[in-house]
Amino acid sequence: MNYWLFKSEPDCYSIAHLAAEKQQTARWDGIRNFQARNLLRDQVAKGDEVLFYHSRCKAIGVVGTMRVAKAAYPDPQQFNPDSDYFDPKASPDNPRWFCVDVTLTRTFNHPVLLDTIKQLPEFDTMVLRKQSRLSIQPVEKSHFFRILELADRPPK
DNA sequence: GCCAACGTTGGC
DNA sequence: GCCAACGTTGGC
DSSP, rough: EEEEEEOOOOSOOOOOOOHHSSEEEEEOOOOOOOOHHHHHHHOOOTTOOOEEESSSSEEEEEEEEEEEEEEEEEEEGGGGSSSTOOOOTTTTTTTTOEEEEEEEEEEEEEEEEEHHHHOGGGGOOOOOHHOOOOOOEEHHHHHHHHHHHHHOOOOO
16 A cells, blocks of 8 residues: 655645545546656556645645555546647557546645644655655655544644 | 746757 | 757746
8 A cells, every 4th residue: 555645736636626526536637757657657546645746836745544445447538639748659558647536535634834844743754745846745654644643633 | 927847859 | 878958848
């Protein structure tokens, strides 16, 4: 069982969008970065736990949790010429991009803000702190549970 | 909306 | 295979 952090711009797709989906389950697609793609395709497994992170917005931070409902399969949008995520170099025989399905497991009452994560030394080694642009990133188990703790008992 | 940091592309 | 030019991301 592995732990991850998935990023999304809430203007594009927020945790509220996921909450509104049937069965609170949706396809996490549109990943077009090779490093993120490789993690998604090769390491993200069904049952893994995921932090939902809002980037490029007012309250940047972790806003809830999800569980991987289905492991990687080719992202259908790469084959759709009308999609923003269309990739002319991809074909069904030779897909370039992958997606997974996720189910919402929790929406935090108190999001754990990037601000907080930056202040606490135990998070110094988080990928988020070093390689903030990676949109699919591994999270240490201890960090995952520390985030949950902070969501329940926010620092005054 | 700006801009620094990072990623990708393509000519050589 | 290098690297300049270009494109994208994301915190501010």
